[in-house]
Amino acid sequence: xxxxxxxxxxxxxxxxxxxxxxxxxxxxxxxxxxxxxxxxxxxxxxxxxxxxxxxxxxxxxxxxxxxxxxxxxxxxxxxxxxxxxxxxxxxxxxxxxxxxxxxxxxxxxxxxxxxxxxxxxxxxxxxxxxxxxxxxxxxxxxxx
Numbered sequence: 001x002x003x004x005x006x007x008x009x010x011x012x013x014x015x016x017x018x019x020x021x022x023x024x025x026x027x028x029x030x031x032x033x034x035x036x037x038x039x040x041x042x043x044x045x046x047x048x049x050x051x052x053x054x055x056x057x058x059x060x061x062x063x064x065x066x067x068x069x070x071x072x073x074x075x076x077x078x079x080x081x082x083x084x085x086x087x088x089x090x091x092x093x094x095x096x097x098x099x100x101x102x103x104x105x106x107x108x109x110x111x112x113x114x115x116x117x118x119x120x121x122x123x124x125x126x127x128x129x130x131x132x133x134x135x136x137x138x139x140x141x142x143x144x
Contacts, residue, residue: 023073030079037084037144039137045090045098045106046073053093078110082117084144087125088136100127 022043
């Protein structure tokens, strides 16, 4: 079993520049089932947020033209069930952290997919400080 944890750099300006790594891992995980569990730190929560934002910090190379006609990132997370997908400190297109309530609304249609697959705890979104990050990573490692 392969597990992959993508941790962003501590400097906020680096987090904004390197958020594409989490996006790449999510996309790769959908295509390659060898990754049984992923934890993404600081991923963008949805492609829709890019379209709806006047400013974003993703490189143009991360834009997929017309993708929203077919899926958004919460849909990809649902495709991973029953494999584990934990989202830590998800952001909007500007790199601003989203509250857990907003993340829950974005990913609400993916939760039943995880429950039906027998992995009701497989999709989790967490918001924490840098100090709390190690406990969440430890929990993810134990759970997955």
